[in-house]
Amino acid sequence: MPYAIEVTDVKKTFSGKQEVRALDGVSFNVEEGTVFGLLGPNGSGKTTAVRILTTILKADSGSALVLGHDVAKQADLVRSLIGLAGQYAAVDENLTGRENLAMVGRLNHLPKSYVAGRAKELLDQFDLADSGNRALKTYSGGMRRRLDLAAALVARPTVLFLDEPTTGLDPQSRNDMWEVIESLVGEGTTVLLTTQYLEEADRLANTLSVLDHGRVIAEGTPAKLKSDLGATVLEVGLHDNDDVARTASLLNAIGPHHPNVNGRVVDVTVDKGPVDAMEALRSLDQAGITPTTFTLREPSLDDAFLALTGHRTEGGDGEDGSEAKGSGGTRDRAGQPESTPIPVGGNR
Amino acid sequence: MTTTISIPTVTGAPLATGVGARVRWAISDTLTVTKRNLIAITRIPEALFFATVQPIMFVLLFRYVFGGAIHPGHGINYVNYLMPGIFVQTVAFGAIQTSIGLAEDLQKGLIERFRALPMARSAVLAGRTTADLCRNVMVVIVMTGVGFLVGYRPTTGVLPYLAGIGLILLFAYALSWGFALIGLSAPNSETAQVMSFPLLFPLTFASSAFVPLAAMPSWLRGFATYQPVSVVVTACRSLMLGGPTSHWVFQAVAWTVGLLIVLPPLAVWRYRTRT
Numbered sequence: 001m002p003y004a005i006e007v008t009d010v011k012k013t014f015s016g017k018q019e020v021r022a023l024d025g026v027s028f029n030v031e032e033g034t035v036f037g038l039l040g041p042n043g044s045g046k047t048t049a050v051r052i053l054t055t056i057l058k059a060d061s062g063s064a065l066v067l068g069h070d071v072a073k074q075a076d077l078v079r080s081l082i083g084l085a086g087q088y089a090a091v092d093e094n095l096t097g098r099e100n101l102a103m104v105g106r107l108n109h110l111p112k113s114y115v116a117g118r119a120k121e122l123l124d125q126f127d128l129a130d131s132g133n134r135a136l137k138t139y140s141g142g143m144r145r146r147l148d149l150a151a152a153l154v155a156r157p158t159v160l161f162l163d164e165p166t167t168g169l170d171p172q173s174r175n176d177m178w179e180v181i182e183s184l185v186g187e188g189t190t191v192l193l194t195t196q197y198l199e200e201a202d203r204l205a206n207t208l209s210v211l212d213h214g215r216v217i218a219e220g221t222p223a224k225l226k227s228d229l230g231a232t233v234l235e236v237g238l239h240d241n242d243d244v245a246r247t248a249s250l251l252n253a254i255g256p257h258h259p260n261v262n263g264r265v266v267d268v269t270v271d272k273g274p275v276d277a278m279e280a281l282r283s284l285d286q287a288g289i290t291p292t293t294f295t296l297r298e299p300s301l302d303d304a305f306l307a308l309t310g311h312r313t314e315g316g317d318g319e320d321g322s323e324a325k326g327s328g329g330t331r332d333r334a335g336q337p338e339s340t341p342i343p344v345g346g347n348r
Numbered sequence: 349m350t351t352t353i354s355i356p357t358v359t360g361a362p363l364a365t366g367v368g369a370r371v372r373w374a375i376s377d378t379l380t381v382t383k384r385n386l387i388a389i390t391r392i393p394e395a396l397f398f399a400t401v402q403p404i405m406f407v408l409l410f411r412y413v414f415g416g417a418i419h420p421g422h423g424i425n426y427v428n429y430l431m432p433g434i435f436v437q438t439v440a441f442g443a444i445q446t447s448i449g450l451a452e453d454l455q456k457g458l459i460e461r462f463r464a465l466p467m468a469r470s471a472v473l474a475g476r477t478t479a480d481l482c483r484n485v486m487v488v489i490v491m492t493g494v495g496f497l498v499g500y501r502p503t504t505g506v507l508p509y510l511a512g513i514g515l516i517l518l519f520a521y522a523l524s525w526g527f528a529l530i531g532l533s534a535p536n537s538e539t540a541q542v543m544s545f546p547l548l549f550p551l552t553f554a555s556s557a558f559v560p561l562a563a564m565p566s567w568l569r570g571f572a573t574y575q576p577v578s579v580v581v582t583a584c585r586s587l588m589l590g591g592p593t594s595h596w597v598f599q600a601v602a603w604t605v606g607l608l609i610v611l612p613p614l615a616v617w618r619y620r621t622r623t
Binding site for chain 1: 360361362363373376377380381383384387388391392456457458460461462463464465466467471
């Protein structure tokens, strides 16, 4: 299958008060008609990669092709084929939704009559028909984000770039957004999305690359990443400090993996989830130990990320090349597993 | 549409291949951005209101508070001396809006979107400065009305008056490009505003806009005589009130054209390279 996006050894350093190596030799390919996820924490280089691919920024070295066209040398051609919906809802809040779409359509040099029809179509599709004639100032965050995405679609791009499409959205709006993105892929659009939400990458992306400090540290399908990074984790919480060491040695006996102790929580990787869990329960019972929590947890992408980088996905300080505009949305991490978070000591 | 343009039926934006199509699209892009900026002006009526009130305050302040103490000489009454100066000062201060507007567009990420569109690189700036030119047309019309209310009486007739207004508008347009450069260099809109004042104050107040140059110390007079705001003010005064015209008008046009040769390419370069 031909590639819609080919990135080969792209490097980008920002000079400033301190030099920041935003991309340190990044390569990846995206097949046509698929969703590709760039997953990583703030400052890992995701936005820089998108800005290079959308011709906004020039790479220091390496090559980046969109539909076979070099983004640096054939920028105008690339711009006519792509759509970009940004992290910061880049729409004009003084204009109405319809006016915003019309403006983007006209700047894509589409005929006026076509643009008017397309704007109506998109407003309907994105559930904005009622608010199409209101200034964006009156829109909610979710509506604004949908309009931003609609604006990126006015010219029916072949390749769509979504830079953190749901950052800062409430769960309901995020879900709506996911459905919209899924429907686009059904229409054959190639999508590259960046996200720091593991759940989002898991749900939307066919393949993904994990970025950390400007390098690809893992790639593949979400399923492959999960299976590469190990099996199910059994986690036992205890009431009494005295039970911790005994529990650790009991859990050590059920399989080849060594348990980790974090305070009064002991966890161990298990190969035969439920079977091992039953054995663990039996031996705890025989030893007279009653756990306060007993969790069998499928590996999440978060575990994968932790295993790959040694830190969770919340790190970073906006060294992404983009100014630190609005970081409010980064706190609600949808990708976190429900169970007790394991401190960094749980590094396997 | 000519054969150089193809509109795809399925996906993507049409592509320009010829120079003609590129020029036509640069113009249409500029008009699209101009329209967007003009709509935005009408959507914030408060901003428009206070943008009009401020120059009126200046007129009243200088006409009635300071004016009594300033004697321009040559048999010209102060209100006639003042108004051409107020016109130029108003449009010069108005140029701050260009820098604030662009800094805001940068800050809000709108320019990111524009840069990923197949539009002309100059259109964002040209659209902004053109919208500001339209706003300035409104401003000079209002200011003319206010001037007449406080006793301003140009003496040379309609055509020279309109020539003076035209000169002011052209000068304001050139200044806008300079302030576009400031807006593109500022980290945010507040800073863009603050960065604009150190440039504007000496230009507008160390000039012949409000007070005769004869009252200034000699070390300042040299600058104040030949700097562009003074030159444009003096040219307008001679157009609107009579006096030796051609010398000052020539200098004013030279300044304006010079700024228009230097500033737009610089601003577009800044737009392209700002990351």
